[in-house]
Amino acid sequence: MQYMLMIFVNEARYPKLTPAEREQGTAAYSAYTEALKKAGVLNGGSRLQPTSAATTVRVANGKSQVLNGPYADSKEQLGGYYMIDVPDLDAALSWAARCPGASHGVVEIRPVWTM
């Protein structure tokens, strides 16, 4: 079963981190990614640029409206995601709990439709 793990973190915190904290954060994500790979459950993922680089597009009556910014303003922002393939929700939840994002933000888990 495939699940998307979406990581929501407060992106305003990132520029305030010391270089050592940044390095620590990068190392934690690298170790997590490595663990997912070793377990053979990793099926993709991306680290997103901040919401300041987001654009939202709607088309009404054939006319397109392009707005700067993300779809929704929230306290924490989508910063990236992992796609994982695991037997069940419990396994997905335990991987989510191990994600560094869970300790400084929140990880949302959504099952994916299989086609």
Added chain:
Amino acid sequence: MRYLLLMYQQEAVMRNLPKETAREVHGAYMAYLDALKKAGVLVANHGLQPTSAAATVRAPNGKAVVLNGPFAETKEQLAGYFLIDVPDLDSALSWAERNPTASHGAVEVRPVWG
């Protein structure tokens, strides 16, 4: 340059479409998917199960707290994504405009690091 196109739709509306409309919408997504593939810009795509199937996890002190439901309650809900590889933001935006969700919801375009 890789861009993530996040599709926000009203789940309740999409779930209750008349059969004929649902078939048309499905056809529009298939055509869009096909166009992305033909253009050689598609990296990955997934449709998500509804937010009723979502859970969120926080583990602030190493102890996991699991809640049912999505992270954010919004008027429209994240229904899936397309990850595309295109030369610049303008072409990402033009693919976002062609995405069927743009006509009945919103498509957020986010550049990806690396």
